[in-house]
Amino acid sequence: MAGTDRSFLSSRRAIFVRVDQVVKTGGGGIDVPPKTLRSIHLASTTWFILCVGYILVLALWQAGVRWWVIFSLSGYSILVILLLISLYLCAIFRGISRTGAIEAEHLLTSTNYYRIFYAAAPFLGGLAGCVGAIGADRVGQFLAVIAVGTFVTTFLVWVIIDPVTGLLEVLLPPASRKHRSIRLAQAKVEREKKQKDRERFLAEILAKEESDRRRWQQVLRPQAEQLACLLTASGADLEQAESQAVDIGLNAWQMGGLGCMRELHDMAIAISKQKNQNEHLTDYIPFWWDGIGTWRVSSLDKMILASR
Numbered sequence: 001m002a003g004t005d006r007s008f009l010s011s012r013r014a015i016f017v018r019v020d021q022v023v024k025t026g027g028g029g030i031d032v033p034p035k036t037l038r039s040i041h042l043a044s045t046t047w048f049i050l051c052v053g054y055i056l057v058l059a060l061w062q063a064g065v066r067w068w069v070i071f072s073l074s075g076y077s078i079l080v081i082l083l084l085i086s087l088y089l090c091a092i093f094r095g096i097s098r099t100g101a102i103e104a105e106h107l108l109t110s111t112n113y114y115r116i117f118y119a120a121a122p123f124l125g126g127l128a129g130c131v132g133a134i135g136a137d138r139v140g141q142f143l144a145v146i147a148v149g150t151f152v153t154t155f156l157v158w159v160i161i162d163p164v165t166g167l168l169e170v171l172l173p174p175a176s177r178k179h180r181s182i183r184l185a186q187a188k189v190e191r192e193k194k195q196k197d198r199e200r201f202l203a204e205i206l207a208k209e210e211s212d213r214r215r216w217q218q219v220l221r222p223q224a225e226q227l228a229c230l231l232t233a234s235g236a237d238l239e240q241a242e243s244q245a246v247d248i249g250l251n252a253w254q255m256g257g258l259g260c261m262r263e264l265h266d267m268a269i270a271i272s273k274q275k276n277q278n279e280h281l282t283d284y285i286p287f288w289w290d291g292i293g294t295w296r297v298s299s300l301d302k303m304i305l306a307s308r
Helices: 002-024 035-064 067-096 102-103 113-118 121-132 139-171 174-219 219-232 237-275 299-306
Strands: none
Touching: 035 121, 035 139, 102 174, 113 121, 113 139, 121 139, 139 174, 174 219, 174 237, 219 237, 237 299
């Protein structure tokens, strides 16, 4: 009796382990690597394209179009076909790889059985065409039935059945609708949190820039007044003024980088206009500072200064 109970418990434990494996493998009972699934889908897509091309060529030939015209049309349209195939494969490969959150909402289409069925739909259509073409008199007719079966099956599965199934399994099951609502709510919270973080980060940057600007205005006031005086230099005094301006610019670069140099430049120009009652003066400071740190003057500005 004890041996019977022990064997019964062992069999139940084996059943639970098997059920757990089925659940972990996406409900399909098999574990298909994504690379293998993509390979199957790529092969089936290639088969589908060949069947569609065969149908088009056969239709043109039956309509009386000559071979050289058919090959000419194929040659001109090959780039468009390759572009459409690339876009299609990109969309399909993105749809195959689904996250755990989507799998909880797509109880059927996220299973491995359905994914294999979806990827191999053209092959299944071709197999159905083979069965339907039994008894065909000619090889061309046999191939045409296979190609049409592939096209019809692929169109039904990829264009009609899959979107409708995906929509229904999201809208109908209460668990899917609940999970989708929770996921959307969490996504909204995450977006709001990221937006607040960006706003806080931007506010901190602006506050730091404003604090640096006020500090520079206090510290660099004497240098700004000295630069304003150097702008009135002329003739032989320009070389000495340039040397002094370079020292001031280098000190500003060491203090706060490019932002500090710009603030000092603006202060010097404002003081110069105030002292000279808005009289026009040539602004030599950018050219004196050219090459200090990351301060640069465009070639056009250099040409304009040289022409004066």
